[in-house]
Amino acid sequence: MVINAMEKIMQDLLDEYKSRLQLSCTCEQCLEDIMALTLNKTKPRYVTNVDKIMYIKADYVDKQQMTSLLVTLAECAKIVSDRPLCENSVKKVKGNEMSYM
Numbered sequence: 001m002v003i004n005a006m007e008k009i010m011q012d013l014l015d016e017y018k019s020r021l022q023l024s025c026t027c028e029q030c031l032e033d034i035m036a037l038t039l040n041k042t043k044p045r046y047v048t049n050v051d052k053i054m055y056i057k058a059d060y061v062d063k064q065q066m067t068s069l070l071v072t073l074a075e076c077a078k079i080v081s082d083r084p085l086c087e088n089s090v091k092k093v094k095g096n097e098m099s100y101m
């Protein structure tokens with residue numbers, strides 16, 4: 001099994017910081033949009049075993065890299081928050097037909 005360790009690491013980061021990211025919508029689709037955008041901008045780290053994810057995560061802790069992951073996450077959260085594509089928001093915001101994906 002091949003797993004992108006960044007998926008798990010970013011998911012954890014999002015869970016931890018989503019209350020501080022000032023999201024305009026926190027529905028499942030918006031959170032997934034944020035994850036997809038963030039992961040597209042993040043270099044994948046593939047592992048073949050779930051247990052190895054924690055080693056990669058440990059690599060990021062207390063390092064500048066973690067800060068840059070957070071910056072990317074915050075940027076993507078802002079993009080999605082400014083223009084949410086989910087059904088909850090699509091009727092409210094004008095010009096929402098344009099996709100950023």
Ligand SMILES: [Zn+2]
Nearest residue numbers: 025027030086
């Ligand atoms: Zn939403």
